Amino acid sequence: MEERSKERSSSRKNIYRISGIVLAVLIALLLPVICGFLESGAYYLNVINYIFVYTIASTGLNVMTGYSGQINLGGAAYFSVGAYAVVILCNAGVPTLLSVVLAMLVVAFFGFLTAVPAAKLKYHFLALATTAVGEVVNNLLTVSPGGITNDTHGMFVKALVLFGFKFKSDASLYYLLLIMTALCLLFTWAFLHSRTGRACVATRDSVDAAGSCGIDVRQYKIIATVVSCVMIGFAGFLFAYLNRYISPDTFAAGKSTMFMSMMMLGGSGTLFGPFLGAVLITLIMELLRGIQGSGPYMQLTYGFILLIEMMFMPQGVSGAISDYKYKKDRRRMEAAGGDGKDA
Amino acid sequence: MNDTLKLILQLMIPGLCLGCVYGLNGIGAALLYKGSHTINNAQGAVVGFGALLGYSLQNRGLGLISSTIIATIACFFVGVLLQVGVISQIEKKAPIYVVIATLALSIVITNANYLIVGSYTYDSAVILINVSKYLHIDSVNVDILWSNIVAIAVSFIAMVSVHFFLNKTKFGSAMRAAAMDPFAAESCGISVVKTRAVTWGIMSALGALGGCLTGPLFGVSAGIGIAAGAKGNTGAVLGGYGNMYGAIIGGMIIGIVETIFGYIYSPYQTAFTNALFLIFILLLPHGIMNEKAIEEG
Known part of the structure; x- marks a missing residue:
């Protein structure tokens, strides 16, 4: 009797979950249409687009900091390198798709360049070193050799053209960013469930234990950093075409802190x-x-917000939610008279 | 020859002055790292707060010396408050969170500064140190700002007094003991909570002193200390993280190098200084004093 009710409740839960996902997807697909009916819908859509870009960037940061355990306070450096590389290549007449690929290679190389020496640093020293990398890159953007970044004047960006389609309106960009964000999350999920991703997580949990299991800690730290840098750089490319204007000020140290705080919150x-x-x-x-x-x-x-978050829930909102769930389950089990082991 | 010597002297003294201020911040960074294995990103904001406090006290008619002393002492308590109220809560969970928490503190304090005084830069050359005159050295025909000399002298006095405080007083010894091994120190009856609070206090007080001293050179504004605080960390790494004397030397090197880079090609000043720091932290992680505090993994 009891078992059947449990079964029924679990199947009901599944139905709720599936209908919730379907609803979320429907809303996500119809959002531009809904925003079209609202008074300042264009503004809302624009804000949502920025949310997508920042999601990709902080997901990238999450691969390095959250999963691989290496703090990075210079995220804006990779963000800006991605943005500038694509825009400069596009302005030079390289096809968009090719320039994106080339720019990501540039970001990957830059990430590799910083990751190789940085992989031997820990915690605070990595924080200091990545901050310094951010400062150097921002300085080089402000006073670029040969003026390729147009220095403090910044660069205006033409609308993105992919496969002959011009991403000019917010709605078209919305769909592009939605797909890109979904792909990035999917990629992160796949990465984490791959051999490499598991090795990275093991490195985070305990460097010594991972090393004794035969994981080359240094190598996986470098891999995680490069993957993270490419994702942040990709977000930078999308940001450039969303903002349509990039300047060294848009990539100041505040952006690094922002990505960090988004991830932490x-x-x-x-x-x-x-x-x-x-x-x-x-x-x-x-x-x-x-x-x-x-x-x-x-x-x-x-x-x-950041300070209070660090003080009271350093695991962030997700951490707080799962903590709450755990406590609730515990309480229910205790109320049911069990010793908290079965059920 | 005489020209080169003149140029070097002309660059050396302002560089040394900047270096002393960085060194003051570096001492705090080194003490903090030795004591609780964290870094403080909020130092720059506290420097700005101290400078503004000193400036506004002078605006109220206090003298130079008394206002600097009051600002320094006030910032000592600000530091203690930060440690007791915020940092000690976070330290318990994981030291790495302190990095981000101090970053948040830095944002909060800097913007509180902006809210109070606005984004003006106050010209305090006359108000803060009434010695905007030059000292002329005849033999080499060099002009040196009196403010620079005062700043260097006061910094030296502060550094020497910190040295004596740590080595000759009972509480200083307790602080060093707590830094070496908190558990053992606690079992000997030393209050680690107290020593950590005082570490933060000293760090903030030295920062505020540095802020008050740089005021006449750059003018006082809300964001005056951000660079100085960061350079304090940089200097501390250069000298060997966790070593107070190394931090002083490292800070002075950063100050002088920065001034010379600024003379050679000023647009790349930030990049050069940060690149120097990166080279040091990557190739020579133990610093000048060969302090083996840095963790490699």
Whole structure:
């Protein structure tokens, strides 16, 4: 009797889950249409597009920091290299698709260049070193050799043309970014469930234990860093075509902190944590933007959110949710009279 | 020959002055790393806060010396408050969270500074140190700013007093013991909570002193200390992380090198200094003083 009711409830749960996923996909596909009916729908759509870009970037960061356990406070460097490389190549007349591939190779090489020496650093020293990398890159963008980045004036970006289709409207960009975000999350999931990804996670959990299992710790740290850099660089490319203007100021150290805080707020080391963090932080920032003279208040609130998050739930929102679930389950089990082992 | 000597002297003194301020921040970074194996990204913000506090006290009519002392002491308590109220809570969970938490603190304090004073740069050359005059050395025909000399002298006094505090007083010994081995120190009756709080206090106080001293050189603004705080960490790594004396030397090297790079080609000043830091942390992680504190993995 009891078993049957349990079965029924679990099948009901499955139905809820499936219908929830179907609903989410439907909403995601119809969002531009819905936004078309709203008063300031274009603005909402634009904000959502930024959320997607930041999701990809912080997911990339998550591969390095959340899963492989290496802190990176220079994310903006890879972000900017990706953006600038694509735009410069495109301006030079290289076909878009080829220039994206070439730019990702550039980012990968740059990531490799920083990962090889950085793989031997730990924690704070890695934080300091990556901050320094970010500063160097930003300085080189501001005063570029030969002026290829147009220095402080920044560069205006033409609309993205892929396979003869011009991604000019927010709605078209929305679908592109939606697909790209989904692919990136899928890629991260696949990466984590591959041999390489598991080795990276093992490295995070314990360097010594992983090493004693025959995992070449240094090699996997480098792999995780390069994968993460390419993803961040890819987000940079999408950002360039979404923002349509890039300048060294858009890639200042604040961006690195932002990616870090998105990842941390959502929950580092979880698949959907970065997405959650990107949604929360972007929404909070946009809500505060409406207030008059809000610059310092915006930053202040942002700092406070990050601080409180570090103080009270360093595992992020996902961590807090799973913690809550765990406690609830425990309580229910205890109430049922079990010793918390079965059921 | 005389021209070269003149140029070197002309660059050396401002460089040394900057270096002293970086060294002051570096001492804090080194003490903190030795004591609790964390770094402080909020140092720069505290430097800015101290500089602004000193400036506004002078605006209220206090003298130079008294306002600097008051700002320094106030920032000592700010540091203690930060450690007790925020950092000690996070330290318990995982030291790595402190890196991000101090980054958040830095954002909070810097923007609080902006909210209070706005984004102006106050020209405090006359107000803070009424010695915007030059010292002329006849034999080599060099002009040196008195503010630079005052800053170097005061920094040296501060460094020497920190040295004596750590080595000659009972609490200083307790601090060093707690840094060496917190558990053993605690079992000997030393309050590690207290020593860590005082470490943060000293760090913030030295930062504020540095801020007050650089005020007359660059003008006081809300973001004045950001670079100085970061360079403190850089200098500490250069000298061998965790070694106080190494941090002083490293800070001075950074200051002088930065000034010379600024003279050679100023647009790449940041890149050069950071590249130097990267070379050091990657190739020579034990620093000048060969301090084996850095963790490799």
